[in-house]
Amino acid sequence: MRPVHGWRPATIVGTARETASANSIRLAVADWAGHVAGQHIDVRLTADDGYQATRSFSLSSAPGEAPQITVERLDDGEVSPYLVDIATDGDALEVRGPVGGYFVWQPGDDAPLLLVAGGSGIAPMRAIWRAARPHGTPVRLVYSARTADRVIFADELRSPDGPETTVHLTRERAAGFEYGRLRADQLSALLSSGGVREPRLLVYVCGPTAFVEDAARELTDAGLDADLLRTERFGVGGPK
Amino acid sequence: MNAEEDLLSVHPEDVHVDGNAIAGAMSLVLGREATMIVLQCAECGDRHRVAETRVYLRCPGMVVRCPACSACEVLLVDRPHRLQLTLMSIRLMELP
Numbered sequence: 001m002r003p004v005h006g007w008r009p010a011t012i013v014g015t016a017r018e019t020a021s022a023n024s025i026r027l028a029v030a031d032w033a034g035h036v037a038g039q040h041i042d043v044r045l046t047a048d049d050g051y052q053a054t055r056s057f058s059l060s061s062a063p064g065e066a067p068q069i070t071v072e073r074l075d076d077g078e079v080s081p082y083l084v085d086i087a088t089d090g091d092a093l094e095v096r097g098p099v100g101g102y103f104v105w106q107p108g109d110d111a112p113l114l115l116v117a118g119g120s121g122i123a124p125m126r127a128i129w130r131a132a133r134p135h136g137t138p139v140r141l142v143y144s145a146r147t148a149d150r151v152i153f154a155d156e157l158r159s160p161d162g163p164e165t166t167v168h169l170t171r172e173r174a175a176g177f178e179y180g181r182l183r184a185d186q187l188s189a190l191l192s193s194g195g196v197r198e199p200r201l202l203v204y205v206c207g208p209t210a211f212v213e214d215a216a217r218e219l220t221d222a223g224l225d226a227d228l229l230r231t232e233r234f235g236v237g238g239p240k
Numbered sequence: 241m242n243a244e245e246d247l248l249s250v251h252p253e254d255v256h257v258d259g260n261a262i263a264g265a266m267s268l269v270l271g272r273e274a275t276m277i278v279l280q281c282a283e284c285g286d287r288h289r290v291a292e293t294r295v296y297l298r299c300p301g302m303v304v305r306c307p308a309c310s311a312c313e314v315l316l317v318d319r320p321h322r323l324q325l326t327l328m329s330i331r332l333m334e335l336p
Contacts, residue, residue: 006268042264054318056261099263102275102291119248146248170248181247209256211247233258235297 007044010095012087013066018152022072022120023084024060029067029095035059037131038104038124038204038232041067041097045079055079058206058232059098060123062130067098070152072120103204103232105131111200112138114190115163116182116215118207119145122152124232128204129163139163140190142182144211146171182215188222202228209233259293262302265318266290269325272335280332283311287334 014026040058055078061068073084105113105128113132115125122143129139141163145151148169157165168178178186191201203224205215212233219229259275266274275291286308293313296303304314306329315326 006264040260040263056264096264099267099273100260100275100291101263101273102289103260144248208248209258214247231258232260232291233256234261235257 006096007094008096010093012089012091012093014089015087018070019072019150019154021084021150022070022152023087024068024070025083025087026061026066026068027095032067035063035067035098035127036100036104036106037063037127039098039100039127040124041069041095041099043069043079043083044094044096045082046094053078056099056234058121058124058127060126062127065130067095070120070123070126072152103206103230105202105204107131107135109202110135110137111202112193112198113140114201114203115139115141116187116203116205116207116219117141117143118211118215119150120152121205121207121211121232121234124206125204126153126156133161138193141165142168142187142190144168144170144182144207144215148172148174148177182218184218184221187215187219187224191219191222191224197223200228202230204230204232206232207234209235257295257297259290259295259304261295261297262290262304262314262316265302265316265323266314266325268323276336278332278334278336279306279313279330280334281306281309281311281313282329282331284309285331287332 008030010027010029012025013028016024018024040056042054042056044054046052057069059067060070071080071083074080117125132139156162173179205212212231263275277290278287280287288307292307294305294307302316303312306313311329313329317324
């Protein structure tokens, strides 16, 4: 029988601390049929008194891997403080999805990728670079974080398995990092390879709404065709 | 706080996200993936994908607005035992 409203029971089967304010949570979901890189799930928590809260979270694991979400704590959030600080193995919640067919990457699309992430907007990017790597698709990541200790997946980004990465910090200067918001002139260089504009480059931008609007504007100013741009914005209650 | 810091901040009052956030609920109503569906706004005629709409989250209700003119296109209420979709300013839905 089809679950009511698509909600299915899920169990937390592993957590990993990514930063002081971010956590990855691996899930076992009943009848999970796999997902596409870039998709998200809706997560529903039910309190003892019956109060329910629903939020969307991007999947940070690649297709073929167990479903995993990566969540950054919003101090006034209803759901993220639980998922970051309290959730432990064996906890039960409900999941709907995977959902999404716009902000996704699938094999067969062999155009090079430019991933632009702000904050926990890195979550779906991890799914995309892990999915794209076995296909030999070139992937570059530009990642904007407040401080060096807020960089999620830092170890993976430094490893040879990670994408070619530039990290921009917005609240501190540190060796090995760029400083400040992403500007059109910096992005323009990333739209080219060997000094030639890459005509088929696909660009994915994910982050808080203000970040995405700003980055999308800078990319357009840098000459990117809007048809090659895919965006996902989150806020309180939106995909994290 | 300067403007650069603001870009990575998520404010409680900043509840406008995009149409990806209603993909789960909307796909239940439509029985298929919803973010690639093209909507045409009945107010201004703009055509855009569901993923490109502006979504204002006021749980349990979600308001889907035209990215061009902000007309309310869809009102979606997701409750434990009831899912309601009110179609408002939509002239056309095109399924790819």
